[in-house]
Amino acid sequence: LIAQDHDAQLIALDWGTTSLRAYLLGESGTTLEERSLPLGVMRLHAEIEKSTAGVSEVFERAFQQGCGDWAESMASVPIVAAGMVGSANGWREAPYLSVPFDLAHLGAKLTQVRTARGNLIHIVPGLLQNIGLANVMRGEETQVLGALTACALLKCERDFLFGLPGTHSKWVYVSGRHIRHFETFMTGEVYAALCAHTILGRGMRYGSQPDPLAFDRGVQVAGSAAGKAGILSTIFSVRTLGIMGVLFPEGQPDYLSGLLIGYEVDSISRLRSEQVLPAKMLPEAIVLVGEDSLCARYLRALKLHGYEDVQIVANAAQRGLWEVALQAGLVLSKQVPPARKTEGPFPC
Amino acid sequence: LIAQDHDAQLIALDWGTTSLRAYLLGESGTTLEERSLPLGVMRLHAEIEKSTAGVSEVFERAFQQGCGDWAESMASVPIVAAGMVGSANGWREAPYLSVPFDLAHLGAKLTQVRTARGNLIHIVPGLLQNIGLANVMRGEETQVLGALTACALLKCERDFLFGLPGTHSKWVYVSGRHIRHFETFMTGEVYAALCAHTILGRGMRYGSQPDPLAFDRGVQVAGSAAGKAGILSTIFSVRTLGIMGVLFPEGQPDYLSGLLIGYEVDSISRLRSEQVLPAKMLPEAIVLVGEDSLCARYLRALKLHGYEDVQIVANAAQRGLWEVALQAGLVLSKQVPPARKTEGPFPC
Numbered sequence: 271l272i273a274q275d276h277d278a279q280l281i282a283l284d285w286g287t288t289s290l291r292a293y294l295l296g297e298s299g300t301t302l303e304e305r306s307l308p309l310g311v312m313r314l315h316a317e318i319e320k321s322t323a324g325v326s327e328v329f330e331r332a333f334q335q336g337c338g339d340w341a342e343s344m345a346s347v348p349i350v351a352a353g354m355v356g357s358a359n360g361w362r363e364a365p366y367l368s369v370p371f372d373l374a375h376l377g378a379k380l381t382q383v384r385t386a387r388g389n390l391i392h393i394v395p396g397l398l399q400n401i402g403l404a405n406v407m408r409g410e411e412t413q414v415l416g417a418l419t420a421c422a423l424l425k426c427e428r429d430f431l432f433g434l435p436g437t438h439s440k441w442v443y444v445s446g447r448h449i450r451h452f453e454t455f456m457t458g459e460v461y462a463a464l465c466a467h468t469i470l471g472r473g474m475r476y477g478s479q480p481d482p483l484a485f486d487r488g489v490q491v492a493g494s495a496a497g498k499a500g501i502l503s504t505i506f507s508v509r510t511l512g513i514m515g516v517l518f519p520e521g522q523p524d525y526l527s528g529l530l531i532g533y534e535v536d537s538i539s540r541l542r543s544e545q546v547l548p549a550k551m552l553p554e555a556i557v558l559v560g561e562d563s564l565c566a567r568y569l570r571a572l573k574l575h576g577y578e579d580v581q582i583v584a585n586a587a588q589r590g591l592w593e594v595a596l597q598a599g600l601v602l603s604k605q606v607p608p609a610r611k612t613e614g615p616f617p618c
Numbered sequence: 619l620i621a622q623d624h625d626a627q628l629i630a631l632d633w634g635t636t637s638l639r640a641y642l643l644g645e646s647g648t649t650l651e652e653r654s655l656p657l658g659v660m661r662l663h664a665e666i667e668k669s670t671a672g673v674s675e676v677f678e679r680a681f682q683q684g685c686g687d688w689a690e691s692m693a694s695v696p697i698v699a700a701g702m703v704g705s706a707n708g709w710r711e712a713p714y715l716s717v718p719f720d721l722a723h724l725g726a727k728l729t730q731v732r733t734a735r736g737n738l739i740h741i742v743p744g745l746l747q748n749i750g751l752a753n754v755m756r757g758e759e760t761q762v763l764g765a766l767t768a769c770a771l772l773k774c775e776r777d778f779l780f781g782l783p784g785t786h787s788k789w790v791y792v793s794g795r796h797i798r799h800f801e802t803f804m805t806g807e808v809y810a811a812l813c814a815h816t817i818l819g820r821g822m823r824y825g826s827q828p829d830p831l832a833f834d835r836g837v838q839v840a841g842s843a844a845g846k847a848g849i850l851s852t853i854f855s856v857r858t859l860g861i862m863g864v865l866f867p868e869g870q871p872d873y874l875s876g877l878l879i880g881y882e883v884d885s886i887s888r889l890r891s892e893q894v895l896p897a898k899m900l901p902e903a904i905v906l907v908g909e910d911s912l913c914a915r916y917l918r919a920l921k922l923h924g925y926e927d928v929q930i931v932a933n934a935a936q937r938g939l940w941e942v943a944l945q946a947g948l949v950l951s952k953q954v955p956p957a958r959k960t961e962g963p964f965p966c
Contacts, residue, residue: 287817312817358861402844404858438854455850459816467811468804469635469660496750498892500885501849502803502878506786510752513706530850537848544846 277302278347279601281340282591283391285355286409287312287437291587292337299592299601301585307336311354329361330386341389348600350591352394353409356381361391366398366406370448373415374424377597394594397449405454409587410440414449416590417559417583429548430555433538433572433580435531435564437462441538443547453541455534458564461527470505470526473512475519482570484521488528489571493536501533531571539575553579559586625650626695627949629688630939631739633703634757635660635785639935640685647940647949649933655684659702677709678734689737696948698939700742701757704729709739714746714754718796721763722772725945742942745797753802757935758788762797764938765907765931777896778903781886781920781928783879783912785810789886791895801889803882806912809875818853818874821860823867830918832869836876837919841884849881879919887923901927907934 277296284291288310294303309332318328333341341349356364364381380392396408414432418424424447432442437458443451465471491497497504508526511517517525541547548555556577558565565582572580595601625644632639636658642651657680666676681689689697704712712729728740744756762780766772772795780790785806791799813819839845845852856874859865865873889895896903904925906913913930920928943949 400862403839403852403855404862404864405854406858406861453847453851454854455848456816456818456854457850460812460850460853463811463815464808467815468807470804491751495892498885498888499801499894500803500881500888502805502808502882503801503885504751505808506753506802506804507751510754513754514748514752516752533848534850537846537851540846540848544843546847 278340278344280592280595281337281347281349282588282595283337283349283351283355284353284409284587284591285351286310286353290332290336293588293591294340295588295592299589301588305336307332309336311357311360315359325361326386329355333385333391341385342387345389348595349389349391350380350394350595350600351391352412352587352591352594356393356395357408362393364393364395367395369397369399369452370450371397371411373411373418373447373449374597376411376415377594380594380598392598392600397452399452405452407440407452407454410434410442411449412590412594413559413586414442414444414590415593416586416588417557418444418447419589419593420583420586421557428555429551430557431548431551433556433558433568435558435560435568439534441547445548451546453547455537457530457534461530464505464526465523470508470522473509473519474522476523477520481521481524484517485524485528485567485570486574488525489532489535489574492529492532493575497532497536501530504529527567528571531567535568535571535575553577554581556580558582626688626692628940628943629685629695629697630936630943631685631697631699631703632701632757632935632939633699634658634701638680638684641936641939642688643936643940647937649936653684655680657684659705659708663707673709674734677703681733689733690735693737696943697737697739698728698742698943698948699739700760700935700939700942704741704743705756710741712741712743715743717745717747717800718798719745719759720796721759721766722795722945724759724763725942728942728946740946740948745800747800753800755788755800755802758782758790759797760938760942761907761934762790762792762938763941764934764936765905766792766795767941768931768934768937769905776903777899778905779896779899781904781906781916783906783908783916787882789895793896799894801895803885805878805882809878812853812874813871818856818870821857821867822870824871825868829869829872832865833872833876833915833918834922836873837880837883837922840877840880841923845880845884849878852877875915876919879915883916883919883923901925902929904928906930
């Protein structure tokens, strides 16, 4: 069942490393329909390297599979895409913008690619932080913009810290609509590699339920005196606590997850105390953005590290893509109340 | 060309996770012949799980392949084995001994398994440290004993720190012939998993030569202010420094190697300052034991962290296995000078 042409305002694509999420958005950015396909840039890039098909051909096919029906039946509806689709390994490179960056200007920096059938796709650029060890993001800038919009914080001058857990977690320092600084943690990808490709995975069994106590134990070890030996050392305890019968095979995956997320949260506290990330914030100024069950894990780990008032924002990608389209004049604004009242838990 | 029966005194097996190293030792433990086969316990265990063959059958076959000719033609020569062959996934479990442990007693604690052809194999037990996060070793206890013998340090009461780099590095605190404490770092295995199974490997190219400057850069980042963000964060710089053109594809493997080994060395310094590992040692009391090129990497990283007088000991496994056989009365001692003079760089 396809939404009516006159309802649809925007085709919004969150096109990352592992998946293509397509949203059909209506008036004021409300979601009419959404889809998720395992057609991430990593897989498409691998396909291009293996086959004789060119970049355009492979991305075109994925696009048609994801939302070709929308693009054809609603030819006048604009299309905006964010994420790795704009990387050097993506469909068309959207050059990085530099940090600090004013998120109000994101919509003015789009890169275009036209499909074989004539649809124009507007690609959001990523951000580059060329200070110390360089850092890059693609897609998260759009999610942060979406989260700021959702919380009606676009005009707030206070410091905020956005945590975006995932394959590569990002922690983003925002104030006055600017992304000031960000950090990357490869926690999700390292977790997957350790489980699938080291001895730690051999003793693991995946239960039907998560094991929150094993997770908490991992978080606590990361923050303990023993944790100071560092990840390379303490991850071995997945195995030794298994040998000792302290950790059952079903608890080992969540113990390792807690250990790694615990180290990430510990690093955030350290970077705050060294004022690389904002040190003086209101307690409720830490905002998690991302997939529900993953945010729940981070919320739990943050609580164990003393962060009690963390907020979670949902659907940040759609909201961000809508906001980018608004900035670019691709859709029209309607005066609607923000998703949450300004007098809520947020202080602006 | 097989050594003469009357020369051979001991068949010594260093049978670990990834390989089976077999040594035919003569009088005073001199090496007559040596072999290395990719018949490690991990591979044999996987074979057992996949096939209908039993544990004995698979290990027997590997043993015959490795040194069946020696065992048959020199039936009276005793056989000693150390390493994962004595683990729960090995041929016969040799129960762990507890730390602290007097290495003079290792030969009194052997576990026997008899081959189908009637040869008796004496398996050296591993060590268990059940304090804090539990820790285990198998094979390294024998190498440490070998290194102590090689350096004529068996009677020395001073503190020593033995570093045994490998798939799982061990750092072992020894004094007065006792193993007092040890730590494990999964550095080698994590490095392999990151290169082969994460995005970090995608930009890498393996040059014909190692890149020592890229290695040093990694070591320095681990010890720098930026390094405090932790491994999960800084490993991402393999990619970002690549994007920035600072790190060429050929330099990326060694940069990552330096980064991980740098963190390991950094942890050793921290554990020493917290007196978990010996804090007050003579500078030359850090001894590396292991494969040449890997020891060279650690030597380099240790130098960059201010450790100038680190020693390297070779052939520790053979020497340790010989010493265990002496302790067990399986071979006879002959009064021979130790490999190095007691008035050399070592202080005992």
